[in-house]
Amino acid sequence: xxxxxxxxxxxxxxxxxxxxxxxxxxxxxxxxxxxxxxxxxxxxxxxxxxxxxxxxxxxxxxxxxxxxxxxxxxxxxxxxxxxxxxxxxxxxxxxxxxxxxxxxxxxxxxxxxxxxxxxxxxxxxxxxxxxxxxxxxxxxxxxxxxxxxxxxxxxxxxxxxxxxxxxxxxxxxxxxxxxxx
Amino acid sequence: xxxxxxxxxxxxxxxxxxxxxxxxxxxxxxxxxxxxxxxxxxxxxxxxxxxxxxxxxxxxxxxxxxxxxxxxxxxxxxxxxxxxxxxxxxxxxxxxxxxxxxxxxxxxxxxxxxxxxxxxxxxxxxxxxxxxxxxxxxxxxxxxxxxxxxxxxxxxxxxxxxxxxxxxxxxxxxxxxxxxxxxxxxxxxxxxxxxxxxxxxxxxxxxxxxxxxxxxxxxxxxxxxxxxxxxxxxxxxxxxxxxxxxxxxxxxxxxxxxxxxxxxxxxxxxxxxxxxxxxxxxxxxxxxxxxxxxxxxxxxxxxxxxxxxxxxxxxxxxxxxxxxxxxxxxxxxxxxxxxxxxxxxxxxxxxxxxxxxxxxxxxxxxxxxxxxxxxxxxxxxxxxxxxxxxxxxxxxxxxxxxxxxxxxxxxxxxxxxxxxxxxxxxxxxxxxxxxxxxxxxxxxxxxxxxxxxxxxxxxxxxxxxxxxxxxxxxxxxxxxxxxxxxxxxxxxxxxxxxxxxxxxxxxxxxxxxxxxxxxxxxxxxxxxxxxxxxxxxxxxxxxxxxxxxxxxxxxxxxxxxxxxxxxxxxxxxxxxxxxxxxxxxxxxxxxxxxxxxxxxxxxxxxxxxxxxxxxxxxxxxxxxxxxxxxxxxxxxxxxxxxxxxxxxxxxxxxxxxxxxxxxxxxxxxxxxxxxxxxxxxxxxx
Numbered sequence: 001x002x003x004x005x006x007x008x009x010x011x012x013x014x015x016x017x018x019x020x021x022x023x024x025x026x027x028x029x030x031x032x033x034x035x036x037x038x039x040x041x042x043x044x045x046x047x048x049x050x051x052x053x054x055x056x057x058x059x060x061x062x063x064x065x066x067x068x069x070x071x072x073x074x075x076x077x078x079x080x081x082x083x084x085x086x087x088x089x090x091x092x093x094x095x096x097x098x099x100x101x102x103x104x105x106x107x108x109x110x111x112x113x114x115x116x117x118x119x120x121x122x123x124x125x126x127x128x129x130x131x132x133x134x135x136x137x138x139x140x141x142x143x144x145x146x147x148x149x150x151x152x153x154x155x156x157x158x159x160x161x162x163x164x165x166x167x168x169x170x171x172x173x174x175x176x177x178x179x180x181x
Numbered sequence: 182x183x184x185x186x187x188x189x190x191x192x193x194x195x196x197x198x199x200x201x202x203x204x205x206x207x208x209x210x211x212x213x214x215x216x217x218x219x220x221x222x223x224x225x226x227x228x229x230x231x232x233x234x235x236x237x238x239x240x241x242x243x244x245x246x247x248x249x250x251x252x253x254x255x256x257x258x259x260x261x262x263x264x265x266x267x268x269x270x271x272x273x274x275x276x277x278x279x280x281x282x283x284x285x286x287x288x289x290x291x292x293x294x295x296x297x298x299x300x301x302x303x304x305x306x307x308x309x310x311x312x313x314x315x316x317x318x319x320x321x322x323x324x325x326x327x328x329x330x331x332x333x334x335x336x337x338x339x340x341x342x343x344x345x346x347x348x349x350x351x352x353x354x355x356x357x358x359x360x361x362x363x364x365x366x367x368x369x370x371x372x373x374x375x376x377x378x379x380x381x382x383x384x385x386x387x388x389x390x391x392x393x394x395x396x397x398x399x400x401x402x403x404x405x406x407x408x409x410x411x412x413x414x415x416x417x418x419x420x421x422x423x424x425x426x427x428x429x430x431x432x433x434x435x436x437x438x439x440x441x442x443x444x445x446x447x448x449x450x451x452x453x454x455x456x457x458x459x460x461x462x463x464x465x466x467x468x469x470x471x472x473x474x475x476x477x478x479x480x481x482x483x484x485x486x487x488x489x490x491x492x493x494x495x496x497x498x499x500x501x502x503x504x505x506x507x508x509x510x511x512x513x514x515x516x517x518x519x520x521x522x523x524x525x526x527x528x529x530x531x532x533x534x535x536x537x538x539x540x541x542x543x544x545x546x547x548x549x550x551x552x553x554x555x556x557x558x559x560x561x562x563x564x565x566x567x568x569x570x571x572x573x574x575x576x577x578x579x580x581x582x583x584x585x586x587x588x589x590x591x592x593x594x595x596x597x598x599x600x601x602x603x604x605x606x607x608x609x610x611x612x613x614x615x616x617x618x619x620x621x622x623x624x625x626x627x628x629x630x631x632x633x634x635x636x637x638x639x640x641x642x643x644x645x646x647x648x649x650x651x652x653x654x655x656x657x658x659x660x661x662x663x664x665x666x667x668x669x670x671x672x673x674x675x676x677x678x679x680x681x682x683x684x685x686x687x688x689x690x691x692x693x694x695x696x697x698x699x700x701x702x703x704x705x706x707x708x709x710x711x712x713x714x715x716x717x718x719x720x721x722x723x724x725x726x727x728x729x730x731x732x733x734x735x736x737x738x739x740x741x742x743x744x745x746x747x748x749x750x751x752x753x754x755x756x757x758x759x760x761x762x763x764x765x766x767x768x769x770x771x772x773x774x775x776x777x778x779x780x781x782x783x784x785x786x787x788x789x790x791x792x793x794x795x796x797x798x799x800x801x802x803x804x805x806x807x808x809x810x811x812x813x814x815x816x817x818x819x820x821x822x823x824x825x826x827x828x829x830x831x832x833x834x835x836x837x838x839x840x841x842x843x844x845x846x847x848x849x850x851x852x853x854x855x856x857x858x859x860x861x862x863x864x865x866x
Contacts, residue, residue, distance in 0.1 A: 040220035040228055048225075082221060110363075153229055176225060179744045179780075 038133075038146065039075035041153060045131055045144055046105050047084045050168040055127040056104055062087035065103035068095050072107065100128075108132040108142065127165050138181055143167070147178075154178040245601075247611040247631035247645060248338040249685045249699050249734075255333050255360070260778045260789035262814035262829030262859060263329060267321040270355065272776055273337050274736050274750035277769060277795055278321070279840035281851055282409075282428055283457050283473060285322040289339060289352040290703060291730040291754035293767040295801065295843040296711060301351040301651055303342060307359055307438075307447065309481050310346075313503035314553045314591075315525045317349050317654045323432040324453040324475045328383055328400040330371075330863070331436050333360045340701070341649030341681045343627035344613035347549065347595040348652045351679055352703075359438055359447070362387040362394030371825075371863030377428070378405030379859065395439035402432045407854075409458050411466075413847045419466045424458035427469065445483040452476045457509075461845040468510040470518065477503045492536035502526040502555075511562075518563045519584075523656075526555040543601040545613075549594065556589040556655045560662055584662040589655055592620040599629075607635040617650070621658060625650040625676045639689040646683075650676040653709055657722040667719040675724050677707045694739040703730040706759075711844070727759025730768075744780035744787075749773075764799055767841045769807070771796035782819060789814040800841035802849040808838035824864045832856045 046062065056062060062084060066076060076091045083089060092103065100106060100122065110133045123130060130142040137145035138158050143165070145156045156179040162169050174180050220228065251273045263269045267285035271278045277288045287299050294301070299319035304311040311326065312319050320326070335357050342350030365387035373381035383400035406428030415422030432453035439446050454474045460466040481499035488494055506522040533547030562582040599613035611631040618624045629647030636642050653674035661670040685699035708726035713719070732754030739747045752772040756765040773794035780787050796807040814829040832855055839850035 036220055037228060040223070041225070043221045044225040044228065079221065173225075176229065178740065 035072045035075040036078065037153065038072050039079055041146065041155070042072070042076070042105065042107055042131055043079055043082065043084070043089075045129065045155075045173065046089075048170040048173045049129050049162075050170075051104060051127050051129075052166045055166075056087065059086055061090045062104045063090045063092050063102055064105040064107065065092045065094055065100055066107045067109060068093045070107070070109045072109065076107075103128055105129045105131065108134065108137075110134040123165070127167055129165075129167055130161075143169070144173075156181065245609055245633055245641075246338065247613075247629065247633070247643070248340050248342075249643065249683070249687075249697065251337045251339075253335045253337075255364075257776070257778070257789075258329055258332060259816055259825070259827065260787050260814060261776065261791050261812065262789065262816075262827055262831075262861070264859065265322045265329070266325045266327075266335075266355075266357070269329070269335060270321065270337070271793060272748075272774055272791055274774060275339060275732075275734055275752045275754075275772065276337070277772055279767065279851075280322070280853065281461070281840075281843060281846065282459055283455055283461065284320075284324070287319070287321060288767060288769075290701065290732055290752070291756040291765065291768040292352055292703075292705075292728070294708075294710075295766055295841070296845070300349055300654060303346050303348075303350040303354045305346075305354065305356040306449070306479065307481075308356060309479065309497070309499055310529065310551075311357075311479065312349055313477065313505075313525055314501075314527045314551075315503070315523045315556055315558065315655045316505075317651070318503075319349075319355070320451075320475065320477065322453075323402055323430055323455075324451060324477070326434060326449040326451045326477050326479060327357065327359065327436055328398055328434055330383060330385070330400075331359050331365075331396070331398050333358045333364060340645060340683060341627065341629060341647035341679060343617075343625070343649035344615045344629035344647060345545075345547075345597055345599060347597075347615060347617045347627070348593070348619070348625075348650060348676070351649050351651045351677075359436070360387075360396055361389075361438065361440065362396045363389045365396055365398075368866040369863060370866070371861065373859055373861040375404075375859035376857035377407045377854075378403070380404075383863075393439075393441045395437070397435075397437050399435045400433070402430070404428075404430045406430065406456065406458070409852075411459065411848060414460065414466045422466075424460075424467050425469075427456040427458035427467065427471065429456045430454070443484055443486050445485075446481070447483075448478075448480045450476075450478045459842075459846055459848060459851065461843075462509055463511070463845075463847075465510045465512045470508055471510050472508050474506040474508075475503070477501070488534070489538075491538040492534055494532070494534050496530075496532045498528070498530050500526075500528045519560065520563060521560040523559070524555060524557045525553065527551055527553045541603040545599040546597070548596050551593040553589075553591040553593070556591060558585055558587045558656065558660055559583075560585040584664070585660065587655075587659050587661075589621070589659065591655070592618070593652075594618045609633040617652075619652045619676075621655065621672075622652050623675050625652070625678070641687045643685045643687075644683075645681065645685075648678060648680050650678050651709075652676045653722065657709055667717075669714070669717075669719045669721050671721050671723060674709060674722060675707055677705065677709050677724065679703055679705045693741065694737070696738075697734075697736045699734045701730075701732055701734075704759075705729070725760075728756060728765060729759060730754060730756040730765075744778075746776075746778045748776040766799050766801055769796040769798040771807070781815075781817075785818040787816045789816065798841065800849050801844065805839055805841060805850055808836055810834070810836050810838065821864075823866075824862060826863075827861045829859045829861075830856060831858070 066073060073093060079089050080091055094100060106128050131144045132142045133146040138156055141161045143158050143162045147154050155177055157169060157174060157177040158181045160181060253269055267278045270276050270287055275290050279286045284298060286293055287302055298316050299321060300317035302319050304319035337353060337355050339353040342354035346354060365385055366389060368386045370384040381400060381402045385398035387396045388394060406426060408426065409424045409428055411422050411424065432451065434451040436449045437447065454472055457471040464471055479501045481497060483497040485493065485495045502525060504524045509519040509521060511517045511519060529551040531549045533545060536544045561584055595615055595617040597615035602610045604610050613629045615627045616624060627648055627650060632644045634642045658672050658674055659670045660668055662668055681701060681703050683699060683701035685697060687695065687697045689695045705728045707724040708728060709722050709724055710726045711720055711722050712725060714721050732752060734750065734752040736750035756768040758765055775792040777790045778787055790813050792809060792811040794807065794809050798805055811833040812829065812831045813833050814827055816827040818825045820826055835856040839852045842848040842851050
């Protein structure tokens, strides 16, 4: 056994006792899983985007679409009670082959087996805010690409694609983006 | 719990990387996150602040880690054309690397002990101890178990890490996090060509389906090396000081990582041979037989599961082996080859639990047990002049002279507890304690206490205090040979200890720039050093030195919206030997680092420029001047479809510079390579 001086031992004993008392005296806390953070980011992206009136009238529900059984599905459900800029959020979970029409936000998850076509073509001519965590997202014409860097979430914005879809992404998001294309 | 894993829990697949729970950047924000929906009430700036796993096993934001952590990503490995882990580490604040053309040696905050094979840094691969069990050596060159392309990121936590990781987490902990199947999908293959006959080929395959994924990679490296001139050996008998084709190196490695649901299996193997051009350890100069070989294998099976809402269990079982073999050539008494080596094998079990069950507390409890069931060292002389004599070790062979044949077993075990307490919205206290038992020597307690205070939303103050230790290794305890240059065992060696005190301030200047200043004092006691016993003239390791290091470091990082990045750091450090009061050997007074990436087109074409300054330092017999070196890499994923090409120039300005030699060298200073290049091509099929 290592030598540990008596006064040190006493101080340690006092500290350990105090710490135990303090741990035992407190209650239960909850935590926030990772996909909920991603969902919160999606929420924020919608919050800082403006749709043309023709696509999203005042007070009209804003549909956020995601493929069924996506990793973020569960977390997105919690957004249902929220609204952004006066638009109540509607979360749609779409099966393969189901139409992505009427989506205002589309989250395309990075899934090797996804049968989704490249996003750029799919939403051509519509004002849909496309978000994805695919590494190829920006090249596919997706507007916001989420990535992980230095173990933080970062995102890149394809401003050209957003402009073509007549979406106005706020300068705040552009400023926070890692890269803007 | 979702059965899937998103990109964010990279580290969760790693053994010790903990907890999927996200802790948010600002203390104020954290209090409001009673449940997931609360996250939407938090400003997006704070959502973008995420965690790290090395410093305290569970993931947390860098600003909340009980250490001033540096993180290097796969993208930087590409941008700067680093070839080895040593190249990568040399770019980190406060670290410096020397190469004696046999191994790489890492120094940190002014400490680089001659003859220490990096045993004072703990090297983890996915949280798994990678230092071997006999020398506690951290292999940082081509002898490192992974191809650099398989690295997702590297985290370096300077300071005492023993309160969680036990022995060897003395000056810092390096955690290498490997890629997963999904990070390198499909088949890929590549080649590299470089100066001095360097060639490297690699191939990998990544696959993912639902909850299962795997990654397989293999690479093979060859380098002929240049002829090197050593003025110390300049005589007609010694080929005029030219070591002909002795700086060669060859290595091969394979790596597998697979995951199915909660289970992760990984396996890695490396073999490397390096010629010794320096005639170290009093060898004959310019003999082609002089070399060292290393082989390491690591296999690990990890399991993780959530217990209830707030706790997570991690369990891991691993097996490893490291064999070292040196072929040394001596002239006396006659043409004599010496074979020196070790064979080691161990298994390790680690179980830990992270829990946020108690409000305002994040607890980590763990137990770690390692059985070193093979700790063998040998040294024997062999006389090739005897006809028919082959170098097969058989102690009974009369043609071999056995100098050492030592077999040991050992048990190392540790139990640890850490609590991160939210004392107030803006104040975290991180307290940890670990006790280690080692059957070969005495045990050790390692406490650590950190106060993390968010003075303002953009400013974090940290005060850290901790104690770490390093147990003497079996080489220091039991290596003994008689005769000329004799060395003897010292089984009474005790662990050496370091006490660290550090304060730091990290300030986010804007969303895209931050600044960090840190001041520290390290004091080392019972430092294990090799000395000559005056009674019999033989070398022996003793707990005889003390040393103190003081220093200040500053680092600035900025990211521009068009993709450019800058990381610059400066370190000033003073070390003194506690006995003589003199500065320590191989302890530069100043270090400077500059890393710049410029995108040429999006992220698909980049320019990476790095510059490093190493200030003046003492060598064993004199003093070496400081030097600047710069490396430049151009990277493009655009020129050829599905192909990444990079071209690097190392020591761009062809500076002549030298690093201190060790006790085993005649050379007091070892000249390093001039300008060299490498071209790399990687294709995805």
